[in-house]
Amino acid sequence: MATQGQVITCKAAVAWEPNKPLVIEDVQVAPPQAGEVRVKVLYTALCHTDAYTWSGKDPEGLFPCVLGHEAAGIVESVGEGVTEVQPGDHVIPCYQAECRECKFCKSGKTNLCGKVRAATGVGVMMNDRKSRFSINGKPIYHFMGTSTFSQYTVVHDVSVAKIDPVAPLEKVCLLGCGVPTGLGAVWNTAKVEPGSIVAVFGLGTVGLAVAEGAKAAGASRIIGIDIDSKKFDRAKNFGVTEFINPKEHEQPIQQVIVDLTDGGVDYSFECIGNVSVMRSALECCHKGWGTSVIVGVAASGQEISTRPFQLVTGRVWKGTAFGGFKSRSQVPSLVDKYLKKEIKVDEYITHNLTLADINKAFDLMHDGDCLRVVLDMFV
Ligand SMILES: NC(=O)c1ccc[n+]([C@@H]2O[C@H](COP(=O)([O-])OP(=O)(O)OC[C@H]3O[C@@H](n4cnc5c(N)ncnc54)[C@H](O)[C@@H]3O)[C@@H](O)[C@H]2O)c1
Ligand SMILES: N[C@@H](CCC(=O)N[C@@H](CSCO)C(=O)NCC(=O)O)C(=O)O
Ligand SMILES: [Zn+2]
Ligand SMILES: [Zn+2]
Numbered sequence: 127m128a129t130q131g132q133v134i135t136c137k138a139a140v141a142w143e144p145n146k147p148l149v150i151e152d153v154q155v156a157p158p159q160a161g162e163v164r165v166k167v168l169y170t171a172l173c174h175t176d177a178y179t180w181s182g183k184d185p186e187g188l189f190p191c192v193l194g195h196e197a198a199g200i201v202e203s204v205g206e207g208v209t210e211v212q213p214g215d216h217v218i219p220c221y222q223a224e225c226r227e228c229k230f231c232k233s234g235k236t237n238l239c240g241k242v243r244a245a246t247g248v249g250v251m252m253n254d255r256k257s258r259f260s261i262n263g264k265p266i267y268h269f270m271g272t273s274t275f276s277q278y279t280v281v282h283d284v285s286v287a288k289i290d291p292v293a294p295l296e297k298v299c300l301l302g303c304g305v306p307t308g309l310g311a312v313w314n315t316a317k318v319e320p321g322s323i324v325a326v327f328g329l330g331t332v333g334l335a336v337a338e339g340a341k342a343a344g345a346s347r348i349i350g351i352d353i354d355s356k357k358f359d360r361a362k363n364f365g366v367t368e369f370i371n372p373k374e375h376e377q378p379i380q381q382v383i384v385d386l387t388d389g390g391v392d393y394s395f396e397c398i399g400n401v402s403v404m405r406s407a408l409e410c411c412h413k414g415w416g417t418s419v420i421v422g423v424a425a426s427g428q429e430i431s432t433r434p435f436q437l438v439t440g441r442v443w444k445g446t447a448f449g450g451f452k453s454r455s456q457v458p459s460l461v462d463k464y465l466k467k468e469i470k471v472d473e474y475i476t477h478n479l480t481l482a483d484i485n486k487a488f489d490l491m492h493d494g495d496c497l498r499v500v501l502d503m504f505v
Contacts, residue, residue, distance in 0.1 A: 130203040131157050138259070138276030139484045140266055142190045144182025147485045148275070153266065155278040156258040158205035162251060163286050165217060169299040170197035170274040171498045172487050174330065175423055178399070179269065183425035188249045191267035192259055194274030195221045196302040198295035208283045216291045218302045220453035221270040223284040237452045242282045246271030252282060275484065277503050287457035290465065297471050300498055301460050303448070305474060308335020310449015311395055311419050312343055320344030322392040325383055326366065327407050329357040331474050331497045332421055333397035334364040338470060341365030349391065351379060354494050363473065383410035394418045401428045408432050414440040421446055474498045480505040
């Protein structure tokens with residue numbers, strides 16, 4: 127039955143309140159308006175940012191909402207004026223939009239886009255400042271402009287990347303967030319050079335992707351730091367050459383790293399979201415040139431600090447969103463790289479579940495063995 131132009135009723139995991147189990151509901155998804163695309167989401171993974179917003183610590187977290195931002199699917203229908211995708215196209219929703227027209231997009235200095243960010247930050251679509259999700263008339267907020275924990279979602283046309291249809295959607299859904307973020311933090315934000323010494327704080331999906339990116343960039347040493355020593359074995363397969371567990375040292379971890387590296391690392395990456403680790407990550411950098419990139423997302427109210435002398439003496443503090451990749455332009459190339467076996471994706475998937483099991487999937491994220499859980503949305 128043709129669904130174009132109709133309201134679709136489908137299953138979605140609704141976060142009614144912070145920290146309360148998500149509920150699988152029958153949700154009404156309105157047709158896409160001008161400049162919008164309705165996507166049938168076939169697979170979605172969970173990212174720690176979903177857990178962060180669900181926890182209630184995200185100042186932009188609004189409830190009730192449909193979370194989810196790491197997914198792949200097929201375009202079901204498009205609204206007026208949408209030219210770059212059409213029904214049947216295979217796509218990855220992109221929480222970081224790319225309109226190619228705004229001040230940010232035209233600057234050539236950033237992958238951030240200003241076109242729809244004000245609307246996505248308050249859980250609505252830009253056209254009419256309303257949600258396309260509802261349950262019996264009650265609106266349910268969007269999340270990050272993607273809301274992929276629903277069998278159908280509506281996104282802005284600037285927030286969807288068309289990809290090669292041969293790519294397995296159950297794998298490349300990961301290219302919607304964590305893996306590109308880690309790779310891009312190294313390649314685009316830090317621009318790690320061959321021979322560099324790199325420190326990666328946090329060996330989850332994002333940290334491992336940093337290690338993978340650093341190995342590809344020719345780093346000579348990749349030091350992984352995690353409070354869970356079990357992480358090292360797996361991390362070796364992603365390029366980590368040495369491991370430090372801060373719990374096994376009396377000295378501050380930055381001092382341990384400075385001593386091990388003749389004055390500090392060339393690049394460090396914080397992939398946890400812990401502001402005190404962010405300080406260590408900056409302070410383990412080499413005087414004069416060491417650069418630290420903040421990747422982890424810290425909760426509302428958290429602030430970073432260091433002695434300004436750390437910056438006066440040449441260390442550089444940076445941050446990255448989606449690894450600096452321009453989403454619509456570059457996600458398709460990442461998919462191609464995966465198809466050519468130039469980047470890993472399958473190796474980050476440790477669990478496969480269904481939408482009905484989404485709360486179990488959130489629980490699994492606390493398990494040390496878990497990297498990404500991929501949900502099959504239609505089983
Ligand atoms: N900037 C972006 O665009 C972006 C994109 C994706 C994810 N993120 C953020 O990146 C962070 C990492 O995401 P992930 O999915 O890899 O998370 P994860 O929870 O899988 O990994 C975090 C790792 O850090 C380790 N850890 C925790 N506390 C530690 C400490 N004090 N010292 C050392 N290690 C510690 C954990 O054992 C775990 O291995 C999250 O904050 C997430 O929200 C940011
Ligand atoms: N609402 C959050 C923002 C958290 C944040 O920084 N998000 C990252 C992506 S994390 C993906 O897993 C990001 O891209 N930020 C840039 C942007 O949101 O435009 C908060 O306020 O803490
Ligand atoms: Zn994410
Ligand atoms: Zn833009």
